[in-house]
Amino acid sequence: MGMALLEVRNARLYYATTKGIVKAVDNVSFELNEGETLAVVGESGSGKSTLAKLLVRVWERNVTLVDGEVYLDGKEILHIPEEEFRKEIRWKKIAMVPQASMNALNPVIKIGDQMIEPLLLQGTNKDEALKMAMDALESVGLPRDLVNRYPHQLSGGMKQRVIIAMSIMAHPKVVILDEPTSALDVITQANIMNLLKKLKWEYKLSYIFVTHDLALASELADSIAIMYAGKMVEIGGAEDIYGNPSHPYTQA
Amino acid sequence: MGLARTLAVRAATLVVLLFIVLFVISFALAGPASKILKDEIMMETKSIIRQLMLHGHYNSTQIQQLQTQIVTELENAYGLNKPPAIRTLYIMYNMIVFNWGYAYFPSEYGNVGGGKVVDIILSALPGTILLDTFGILLSAFIGIEIGLRSALKYGSKSDRAVMYYAALSNGIPQWWLGIVMLLVFSFYLAQIHSPIYFPTGGIISPRYYELWLTDPIKVFAIPQAALDLLWHLILPLVTVLIINIGGWAYFARTVVLNISQEDFVTFAKIKGLPEGHVVNRYILRPAAPSILTSVFITIPFIIFGGFLVTEMVFHWWGLGYVYNIAIVQSPTPDLPVVVALTYASTLLYIVIIFIMEIVYIMLDPRLRE
């Protein structure tokens, strides 16, 4: 068994609230190999998004405890300095499409400028970056001239696709997709799923795909993890879980 | 184009507003307040007659005749012989063409005494612009900077200190602080023979006063005079800053706190953008339109509630001080000056608002079409 691309061991993330501690992620462990997709399924509030936030180390102010280990290519990344994580890992190696990603665009900056920002900061020249942005837009099925538009001129689905295009532009190793199709109609949803599959082959991407929808998950995933109340209660091959569920949530 | 149309509609609204204000003032002057005008005509007539008596010999009937003649002439000049409706229009017309009449300003205020109202107001305008623009811009700049830092250090000691300062400065009247500043940094410092103490007011030293009133631009060409002007500016400016920075800081902090909870800010962090970049492009930039909205709602309050009165405290030759002189220093209110000032400041206010709206539209792409 070779070394996993991403390995999470005993990860915990707790929130402090007025009503006490919320154990949003509690002792979660899993592995993800290169080119593989892990679907994370679970009911609302089970801690899926929190797990995603933990992996990119962007979380709210009221977090009281972050613990465990996360290895990327064998290197621990949960406890390295923030600035190092930001420069080396975030977005370059682990990108993320957040939940409700249609709100993730800055309303006063043009789409193109938002897309090329990380590249410019890395020193890519502007024309080249813009060309890459247009290519990325095209690969998610959007017109190239979208770069000159503002977010409010786009539909919700278009915005979600823009975010997906952004996330693959950086050529990361892992892309975390937090319910990327939740607000879309069935046809667009199918389009995006096909797109994700295509990108996966093209760039050898690894996905962590967060969703409510088991059927959708099994379409893309090599393995499926079930979360319940902050814990990963079941993890296994996609066929196993979809065909032979053992946890009550999966059965429902 | 849609944008041009939006702007045209806003401009039209503002012009209508200006007209309504103008109409209300003119109507008040023409109708209910014409008695004051008559009183003032009588006063003016009496002073003219007194002048005439000093220089020539007239008997009482001649004087009587002269008096009625002057009164009717003046009444005609003010349009008092016409019906109120016509008079209203007449006053409106004169206002619009900047024909604002003559002031009976006390002569101790330099060469503007007894001059044209337009000249007086023009001479006061640079002072107001200097103190107000400087004051508003600088306090907004510093305040927003402080509020931003405060929000980024949410809940810390310095954050709380800023909030208490904001609450306090919000409650202190600007004029009161002005008096305290004068007492401490001018009066007391002079009393204890401190080598440095600030002037007790005024916009510039007397020897440059004349120059400032006639040609303010030239003052900036003479280094000593410009320094002298700045020296006089320090106390009023500091007063204005102390009072206004708090409000800006509080406001900026609220805006920043709220915007930093937006999804796009989180996403900017997920994208690995450095903190300074996130603050500038993802917090401050989207906050700019709402900060601006608040600016243009509060500007009249800042100007009229604070600066005008501060000008008075420091005898700063600006619109507010002129207002005050016109209201209380003369035996009866100097109507032409008061009315013209009101019109002029409304005009100024509307121009400022219009500029703000343009900037606002430029800043927020959602409003551009």
Next chain:
Amino acid sequence: MARKQREFRILGMTPSEIVREFFSSGTGKVAAALFIVLIVVSVYALVTLPPNFARVWNNPKYWQLNPQYAPPAWIDSIMGPVYSPQIYVNDYTFTVQHQDGVTYITVTFNVNYEYDKPWNEIFIVINNPAIYSMSQPPVVSITIYRPDGSKITLGPLPINTRVTTLGVSPEVVSQVNLFYSEEYHISDVVPTGSSATPYLFYTVDDGKLVPLKGPYRFTMVFYVFSQNSSVINRKDLEIVLQGQIYGLMGTDNEGHDLWLGLLAGFPIDLAVGLLSALIIVVIAVIIGIVAGFYSGLIDEALMRLTDFVILLPAFPLLIVFSVLFGWSIWDAVIFLAIVSWGASARIIRAMIMQIRNAQYIESAVIAGASRMWILRNHILPQIIPFILYLLVTNVPGAILTLSSINFLGLAGSDTQHGVHYSTTPMSLAH
């Protein structure tokens, strides 16, 4: 987490969040605390000040014994004993003798002078018109025994007014000048036009006037040319040494005790603030509710009006109207309130629209709920906290504006309730 519902927000906060945020923030606490202080002090002022305080304030006689432009008394405790304080002499001996148809009343008292700046003046007040209006008025002569053993004799001075001002009588001035020229060979120490009183407390050292500190003994003998022994009563007599500092806040040009003025200003301020806040809130609530409830033309018209009011340059208009129509403070406050409700009305309207469009209200409407029912059960409970917030935040604002109006010299500040607002920098309190 449940999906966020699209709701009305200002700067990303719902109005109820603003309210909560406000009252839990430092600013809100300070504002609420000041509001309470304002109420408490107002009640205190109403209870302790005489009911006709306005008239008292405008009666110069009442304040004539006070120093003018005096700094507050507490500066001595900071700078050491420098300025003499105001002293009302109470423990004096009072003896009465009759002889040959004349009544001799001897009054003696001690004061300890330990300051750098002596008393401005000494007043002898007789609170009995029968005495100072006698055809042959009483006279008083005064002997001062100074700490260095010297003594100055002043008088006799006629007592023919209620208040006898010792130092300004030409006789006293010449007697003091005489004392200095005999003792120290300096002539004309008292500048013309000044009171001689301070010079009672000086000595000459090295050719210069310096304060002579130590105990002083005053003996005043009143000669009353009448046999009636009850003609001057102890209770009729007041002796006041006018200090150079006064009270908690000092005095103004007329000797008004500014602390009392400040105190008297509180209830008026509170009334003005409350009145203005009430007008603003009432108009805003009515317009907001009506516009929020009736969509369509009414809403459209009311919103145009609101926009207009928000843009109106209230302050210049206020200035011109107060000058033209001679407005009082109350007129000005009402005017300002009437043109200041715009922003609040807009917020209330938006709140109501949001509540009205909520799911549970729509289902209630379908189930046949009346407008009044919705208003009472769903809308009012939600906007009342906001109304409270508006009230608390508007009161100080109104008072601040009021202080500016006063300061500009607008709106009959000297007649309203008789209290000079310009000398009562009230709004300090906010």
